[in-house]
Amino acid sequence: MKGIIVAAGYGTRFLPVTKTIPKEMLPVVNVPSIAFIVDEFVKSGIEDIIIISSRRKKVLEDYFDREIELESVFEKEGKLDRLERIKPPVNVRFAFVRQQRMLGTGHALLQVKELVGNDACVVAYPDDLHIGEPPLAAQLMASWRETGCSVMASVYEPGDVSRYGVLDIAADGKHVRAIVEKPSRGTEPSHEVSIGRYLYTPEFFHYLAEGWERHEGGEYYHIYALNKLMNEGKVVYRRLSGQRLDTGEPEGYLDAILRYADTVPSLRKVLDSYMTERKGSIVKS
Structure with missing residues (x-):
């Protein structure tokens, strides 16, 4: 099983910061967005990870490489906790492929067809992050082992789904017949909304x-x-x-930071302190 991260886009919704910094490196507190997906892959047992990038994104390669000088500093100072934080994932083989022309996600995936070979693969788009157990990639792999089929990740949205790609589900309750993009309210085939995580069998690349x-x-x-x-x-x-943490737009990115921070005790204290202060100022006004 291979993991693919599609990270070649411009990230224009986050300008001006993405003028020079890849959107995939924008941190959720102190963890780059793309690192969440790599961690998910690693925890799911995926050891071969292919990152599709572009000319302006060499920093992605640098991030998943060793930083020898900084390692030496931390070793001399005995700061083993910091040394651990900057180590690249162990037992992982990274491959970086550049999409030289921005011709869409299908074109991007074609750039890695030969690297994937006859393996199944999990494809991730960095706008969708996941926290929780089991890792999302592992969930998709479990469905693939059960069915032998390609697998689409979804979330259940009980309200209005007219802004999403909605799954039309077969009578067996498992198979997907179609994706209906932005259905008019009241015409939606279900309330299962497609998100940016897929497991593809090898025949996907043939098609x-x-x-x-x-x-x-x-x-x-x-x-x-x-x-x-x-x-x-x-x-x-x-x-x-x-x-699911949806970081595709600035509003969702901020929401993702807050939700992630709420899972980290030291950061939750900051949130609680701010909310207490906020409530106090509202009462005074």
Whole structure:
């Protein structure tokens, strides 16, 4: 099983900071967003991780490499806790592939087709982070072992789903027949909303290449290949267990920071202190 992280985009919703800093390196407190996904992969037993980046994102490669000078400083000073924080993941093989032209996520994934080979793979988009146990990738892998199918991650949204891609689920309650993008309120086929985490069987890349041959220009997405698999009854869904952090926009990013901070006792104290202060100022006003 391989893990793929699609991290080649410009991140324009976060300008001006993403003028020079990749969005995937924006920290959730002190942990870069992309590190959450790598940690999820590692905890799920994935040892081969492919990161699709672009020319402006060499810092991603540097982050997952050793920092010899800093390691030496911490070793001399006996600061073993800090030394541990900067160590790259052990027993993980990273490969970095650049998407040289921004032609969509389907085109990006085609750049790693040969590296994936005949393995299944978990594909992650850094806008969707997960905290909780078991790791999300492990949840998808469990569904794949049960069914042999490609797996889509979803969350259940009880309210209005007209802003999302919504899953049309087969009568067996497992297979996905289609994705309905932004259905009008009252016409939604379900309340299972697709999120940016997939497990693809090797045939996905066959269809991805087939769709690219027929593509007539502009950005190319993974939907063609996914639709082919859904039409053959080879896609199931897995409702996320745990907490999803949606960092795709500044508002969601701030929400993610607060939710993550609430899981860390030392940071929760800061949140509690702020809320107490905030309530006090409201009462006084």
